[in-house]
Amino acid sequence: MEQNPVIHIDRLTKVYTVNERDAGLIAAMRSLVKRKTRDVNAVDAISFSVAEGEIVGFLGPNGAGKTTTLKMLSGLLHPTGGRATVLGYRPWERNRDYLRRMTLVMGQRNQLLWDIPVVDTFELHRAVYRIPEAQYRPAVEELTELLELESLLQKPTRNLSLGERMKCEIATALLHRPSVLFLDEPTIGLDVTMQRRIRRFITDYNQRTGATVLLTSHYMADVEALCKRVIVIHHGKLLYDGELTGLADRVAPFKTVEVKLQNGLNDRPLAQYGELIAQSEGRITLRIPKDDTASVTGRLLAELDVADLTVQDPPIEDVIEHVFSQSPDPSVAPDSQHANGD
Amino acid sequence: MFAYYPIYRGYFRTSLMLMFQYRIAMLIWLLGGIIEPLMYLVIWRTVSLQQGGSVGSYSTNDFVVYFIAMMMVSHGTFTWIMWEYVYRIRMGQFSVMLLKPIHPIHSDIADNIGYKFLTLTVMGPTVLLLAWFFDASWQPAFWTLAAFVPVLILAFLMRFYWEWSLAMVAFWTLRIDAMNQAYIVVTLFFSGKLAPLTLFPEIVQRAADLLPFRWMLYFPVEVLLGRVTPRDLLIGLGAQLFWLLAGYLVMQLIYRAGIKRYAAFGA
Amino acid sequence: MFYIRLFATYLRIGILGELEYRANFWISLVQSALDLCVALGGLAVVFNHTDTLGGWRQEELLALVGVYFLIGGLIRTIIRPSMTKFMDDVRQGTLDFTLTKPADSQVLVSIQSIEIWRLVDVLIALPVLGIALLRLGARLGLLDTAVFAVTLLSGALIIYSFWLMLSTCAFWFVKVENIQVIFMSMWQAGRWPVSIYPAWLRAVLTFLVPVAFATTVPASAVSGRITDASLVGTVALAVAMLLVSRWFWRVGIRFYSGASA
Structure with a gap:
């Protein structure tokens, strides 16, 4: 497994400098002149590797540093320290070849163009990723089949339900057949049936293409269904990295x-x-x-x-809850919750 | 009336704080309010100088004073509510406002007044600077100066109620840009922003008499400049009161219909 | 070539999107007509009381209005909607999608939203310009036309670079979309030749907000009053601003990703 990892990160660290301001008008005026700042370790020297074809669940409560880590891996954020390589690239250099081989799906944000049919967003994506026709057609057909999109493609995004929109989001993000997928809460806000369908799709895609998947989710059902292996972080620190089944033994x-x-x-x-x-x-x-x-x-x-x-x-939810309630972090002040990368 | 005092105080506080947070935006709106009258000041001053020192009943100095006064009155009475409402409805902020046990117009008025007081710190020096730069001389009569205060307040309220009513159109369509722009253009011609109304053809002047816009801007400017007779002042006050009342009624009607529609269709 | 194809795709999407809202065509038409009213009405009122304004005759100012609409149309069709979307993206975090794309982020951001109906401004500009030229009795030679085209292109690039720099500030400040409001109100000062403004305001409109280069300079080219110095200066400025805005964009991106913070 450690032979040639697709994702390899080593003591990856991200420190945010946040502005602090006390309540009240006087403080507001004072902040015009001088701002108090404070450093928050959003991600604190995390190391792990993910092998090709793995689906890894990335767990932690809000503000644990999951999104920050995903953003660093997808090249959106520069780390403050440490190293990371994905597919042999350093993500934040945003090498075009790297960008063409990975994708980022954020369940809470969408990139579909609001007023036009989904298929035209696909076209745009094709132009941006320079997907050749010979590759584009089959990709669309395959995704359409797997995600059951036929009836949706001609509709403008605004006419789609939340779940339909998410399916199309995912399809758009996978048109260029990325071999690394960063999925940040891909099922958030969806109903149980739709969650299940998207889970099944992720498994399918993983099996068909051998893509590597790093996924965060608040739904334990997602994690249980998809991930053999989980990585748990809390207050930016790595708490656990291993088999999902072992998590219970280890922490609870x-x-x-x-x-x-x-x-x-x-x-x-x-x-x-x-x-x-x-x-x-x-x-x-x-x-x-x-x-x-x-x-x-x-x-x-x-x-x-x-x-x-x-x-x-014990149910995995309970285990997770147990982890996060039982492990007060000594190095971070308790009010640092808001300083997350979400 | 006084029951609103603590509420308004609360609104002032929060709106002031918000404005500190968005201090850039605050200055930007302000700058916009300075540029336009300044542009017309320069143009008319140029024309007047070229014509040997006066155009119509306006001397070069009169033009300078006129547009500086216009800048102040315009700043004092302007609202941004017609642009705000679309955003509010789209972002669902309006639903939150509806939950509060007070008519939403109050927080808007408080916001606006708070902004005006805060921006006085920029507007005041700007006016003085322009007056110095263009060598403006202005000798107001005491009584018109006194009358200016109620006239300005009436103009402010009038404009507020009318523009708030127009903002309500957002309940029916979120695409209100053209309407807003039409409103701006109409005010430009009929409120004296582009030029003193007496320089316009007769027909424009007569039309302006019948529309509310001159009472929002041109009339307060004339009062401040002392270019009115006591009779003009009374007529103007009457017109302002009439349009204020009309604006209030229109606002009530549109607001009620708008709420009904909002409740039926959502955003 | 790739970027031209990309632009064509965005253009197609722009047309598709706007077809969804056909009413927008009429709205744009009304808006442009209103703008024209302001421009021509202003001219009419002023020239009712004088023959020349700062040495410019009415026909020459009409040509200026034409240029003003031409460049204004460009701003409204591509630059403003794209920059607005960019600022929205920064605020909502959807810029992340743009940045994970394997294409130049500046280009993507600059062409990502096209409001096709705004081309109405251009359609209005052309007859206005034509009428102005006819009334000027000007015969544009090949050289004049070339000079006009060059100044127009330079003006457009200057305006684009300027907007890009303003928008890039969105990385640091919230609510910068209000800058557009200020730009558009500064922009209207370009309906008049900058030479009539007092020196300090002229400086502002030339260097702080480069309205003069986009309107007065091309208009003076078409009415045959441009100097060699201002022609060379305009072209040089266009190149310089393109480079500076590119540099500033990179700084912004680096800041956004926490590289230099």
């Missing part, structure tokens, strides 16, 4: 035990077994340390009238 070594009791709860002291997460009508859910799983379940079975008992890994 808990299991969830759901127990159904035969004769109701009868006010038994349940707290002795573990942390009580939910309880309803004779059904309780406990969170117990992973290492105690065997002993606790043994005790449960021995001491209670158990009708049914299941042991599960």
